[in-house]
Amino acid sequence: MRMIKQFQIYRDEYQGPLNLDLTINSGQTSQPSWKENEGYFQELIMFDNQPYLVNITSSSSENEDPMDVKIESPVNVDIGALKNKIFDIFGLNDDLNILYKFLESDPKLFPTIKFCHGLRLFKAQDPFECIISSISSANNSIIRWSRSIRQMEKKWGDEYHFLSGKYYSFPSPQRILMAPEHEIEEFELCGGEKDLEKCIDNLKACGLGYRGKYIKQAAQLVQDDIDLNELEKMDYDEAFQILLQIPGVGPKVADCILLYGFGKGEAFPVDVWIKRIICHLYFSGKDIPVPKIRLFGMEEFGEYAGYVQLYLFHYARKSGLMKTLK
DNA sequence: ACCCAGGCGTCAG
């Protein structure tokens, strides 16, 4: 059986503007960009352990037309549930009008609005996936990180066939634990049957480098010790401390996980660019240590900290400020 | 064409 259901998302169902293209392609390290095909963004969404291929209009996101959503699945599609999931992923529950009032109240932040109109937080579809992909993003470029995620999905995720092609889910902790860390381990695992050069089904071969070890340790912790449902219920500070115990997770990565995986909008992930931008805008270029920048951001921007980080980064990229700071 | 320095966040020393 194969089911396709279609619905619209109207302009008055969410508050403030939405630029879907900008949201998907602004390099947020929550999920790789969705595929673009015949005027739609497409991605496999796992919901209640069932696969759904979501197709969402990629054009006219800035005008008054509703967005088309088509969902293809081998199982019955609960439109309400999938719609909620889509709202979560694209930050459609965030009121950008209120955000913009806040940004307007700070002359340093005001200019970010016109560069980021309709930009929303692009959330991960699942907390475990978010943990692994955030670890992979550390000390890494967006392109390299996206490639690694896609390769992990292809090697260890489940394959699903849809009308427009094959898609792979993000592998479970169990699957990641079964994957060899590097080619030597894979070689030993097959008892020397394969040539060492042909051992490419390991984490390191996904371009993850030394992060492979962290990823397996993280998967082990999630399987044995860390209950992600419990983490979801904790307040920001408590969850932050727990996440820091995961190998490969420092303050920046923990904040990304809290922001993109658990929807904690008060998280303020500080990478080198945010550091440079904040030092430039708020400390007249003086060099302030990263941990202080983080505390400053959380104090100064409160519940909007995550959005401010997103807007400052994109603003710096588009306005040319980044080139100046480099 | 080539090489090699520089950049990225976390960890270990």
Add this chain to the structure above:
DNA sequence: CTGACGCCTGGG
């Protein structure tokens, strides 16, 4: 605090 980690980018 500093250097190492792996890989890609970009300048020479």
